[in-house]
Each structure stands twice: as structure tokens, then as C-alpha cells.
Amino acid sequence: MGDHHYFIGIPLLNEKRDEFTALQQLLKHDMSYKNWTHPEDFHITIKFLGACATPVLESIKQQLMSYLWPKPFELRLGPADTFGKRERPRVFHIAVNSSSDLLMIHEGVEQICEQAGFAREGRRYSPHVTLAKKWIDGLSPLATEEVDSRFMRHYLMNVDRFCLYRVHPQLSPKYEVVYEVRLPSGGGAGGTVN
Template sequence: MTAHYFIGIKVEKSIRTKLTEWQNVLAKSMNYKDWTSEEDFHITLKFLGGCSDKTIDVYKNKLMNEEWPGAFRIAIGPAGYFGNPKQPRVFYADAEKPKELEVIKLEVEKIGSELGFQTEGRTYRPHVTLAKKNAEGMSPLALESYDLLLDESYSMLIDHFSIFRIHPQQNPKYEAIAHISLNKEE
């Protein structure tokens, strides 16, 4: 069986702890089938799916030899959702989309396209998935008074991104197999 991969940015520890608190607030009013493990919180740049080790090595080498923007900061939060506001299929922490992140996303897509990966057709919406596959309940964001913790945002430094291998039967599910450093700020 071919391993599956994606390219993304792991959320730093201090923010992962905060997002776990958000999950606790969410769990009081909703029951999702799939809760993201604290160790797996990330911002996806590109889902690759199944591919060979050779293809991943070529992709990694191309990424490592690219000129990237310098390290930059983004805001993680507030909470958001995809789908019905009362019972969203995905509940997430929003992520800011500064120019540097857009440049990285476009280049990751371009290299992927050169290697035969399908280009994403949807508009890029960076986020950190907290829970998905809604089973029942009502979103705390749809309630008249909800926990203001879900309105907070946290600053995170991005100085690298990674290629992750997916282990669906393990927890955590995502293993970083390569780190691509951003250029050092002058």
C-alpha cells in the first residue's frame, strides 16, 4: 500500500494547548466523529495523497532548493467553520493569509503540478482543523452567548514548513519526514 502525504505547517506548542481548550468548549455542545489530536494541529499547504517514496524525495529536493520568503508571523484564530453554521461539518481555527504564505502556497502548487500532482481548484483558505464529520449538537458559535475564548487569536512565527506522512491508524497521525526552512531574515 502506498503511503499518503501532505505539505503543511505544524502549529507551535503554546497555540496547540490553546486550541485544545477550544476543543473542550466545542465538545460541550457538539459531538464530532473526528477530533484532531493536539500533536496533529497544522495548516495544510497541499494534500498529496498516495505517492511513492521516490516522488516524495524528488518533491522534497525541489522544495529544499527553492528560494523562500523570510520567516514571518501569522495570527491563528478566531474560530470558524465550513458548512451549516448550526451544525458545521468542519470546525476550525482561522489562520491569517499574509503575502508570504500565499507565495509559499503558490510555489508548492507549482512544483507539485510539475511532478504530476493535481492543482487545487478551490480558493486557498488556511485554517487549523479542530474537529470534522459532525455527528450531532449545535455549534457554540450559533448560540446567543458563546465562550469568548473562540474569538481570540494567537501570533505564531513561521520559519519552516514540512512534508508529513499520514499514519491513519496511529495517534498522532502525522509524522514530519522533512522540514523546509524559510530564508533567515536579514
């Protein structure tokens, strides 16, 4: 099954899904995108792996299970932001604050994946939740004089796990959790297999 692509990311809680789906509806008044993220697919990417052979995946799972992760923590999300041209951004997303706990997870995942043969990401880690990508038409509401305050909101989210996902490009939702790492409540390592 080496043709499947994989990534490691933090899933979004249900109430955040609802709020971000409402933002997508708002955005659809102004813009067209080729890809709108399905609410069940909202996540914060930690690392994209791409194609991955089963033995390599198993090795990564073992490492994820035994690594000493931080305890559950609170993450600050928002406001809305973009990648690409200001008026016609290729990606419209919700920014995520790079807390020290999130950076610890990112660094741990980078180390584990590097040992498994994956190159480290060259760019600075820029955590976010993608709402839409591949701009088709329309003007970004963030590029207007009066930005709708709903795009400026901040959100708090508790993080108690992150997941290894398999990508199914033809399906909707397209991301399947194949392994879940729960952050240790009392210290120590802990992963659970789905």
C-alpha cells in the same frame, strides 16, 4: 510504500497546541465529532498530495530544498470558524489569515507539486487549523446568540518552517514529519532532512 498518503503543512507551536486543545475541551461541552485532532497533529495544510511514490517524493523534496522561500514571518490566527452548515458544521476550525508570505509558500508548493504531476487545487486556498471534523451531534457554539469570547480570540504565531508529512490513519497522533523545510533566516534556500 506508495500506499501512504502525504501532505505539506505548517506545524503549530506548543503554546498554540495548548490553547487550541483548551478550545476543543470547550467545544466538547456542546458538540460531538467523529474526529478530534490530536494536539500534536495541529497544522495548517498547504497542499494535500494523497498517495505518492518514493521517486516522486524525492523529486518534490529536492525542489523544496532548492526553492527560494520567504524569510520567517508572523501569522495571524483566529477566530474560530466552520465549514458546512452553520448550526451543524462538518468541520470546526481556527481561521488563518492569508498573509502574503503564506500565499508565497502556497504558490511555490503548488508549482513544485504541479511539476511532479499533481493537479493544482481548484478551490481558493482557505488556510485553517482543524479542531474537529465529521459532525455527529450538537449545536455549534458559533451559531448561538451570545458567542463565548474564547472562540473569538486572535493569535499570533511565528512561522519558520513547514513540513512534508506522512499520514498514519490508524495511529494517534497520525501525522509523521518526513521532511522539514526551514525558512531562510538570511535569504537563500534551505531545507533539512529529519
